[in-house]
Amino acid sequence: AQSVSQHNHHVILSEAASLELGCNYSYGGTVNLFWYVQYPGQHLQLLLKYFSGDPLVKGIKGFEAEFIKSKFSFNLRKPSVQWSDTAEYFCAVKTDSSYKLIFGSGTRLLVRP
């Protein structure tokens, strides 16, 4: 069965620090990849997504992610985090055999002012 792994469950950073959250998936076929953010008490919001083309994807709020097919990875990055980035981040995968979105377990990011 397909699965998604997020290696960091909790991350604590100071403002202006750089962020990289890991995401790996297990599936040998074609995938669509997503990063979602959930701010405290809110529902999921799409940060960015990858379907094809340039493996470096830029999303909202200064986030970007790079798809590395050989590593089955889709890591999320931001050069300089802000206190308002405190949230939980989810990586998700859709395979070419289904419309289901499969989520990782999430990473809780705390940004200290």
Next chain:
Amino acid sequence: DAEITQSPRHKITETGRQVTLACHQTWNHNNMFWYRQDLGHGLRLIHYSYGVQDTNKGEVSDGYSVSRSNTEDLPLTLESAASSQTSVYFCASSDGTGHGYTFGSGTRLTVV
């Protein structure tokens, strides 16, 4: 504007009771999904539907059922609520391209 709405936002119920959570979307999406969110587990798929009269089990379907009688609604029923089903439940829908997924605001269910 099209939207996806869940009701109720919060619910407290007793063990053994039947509970139904509503999900209604006006996107005219064929695909609809129910997830539960638990700390440390992310979002896990409960049931999903690819169209009217179509329903499928997800990875954590035991104790839950769904029915799809029209395009807009996918109600989730807990046949006999258990404390282990205390969770936040999210409904989602997507179009046929698989490019866009829209999530509801969630229902926080507490089983006491």
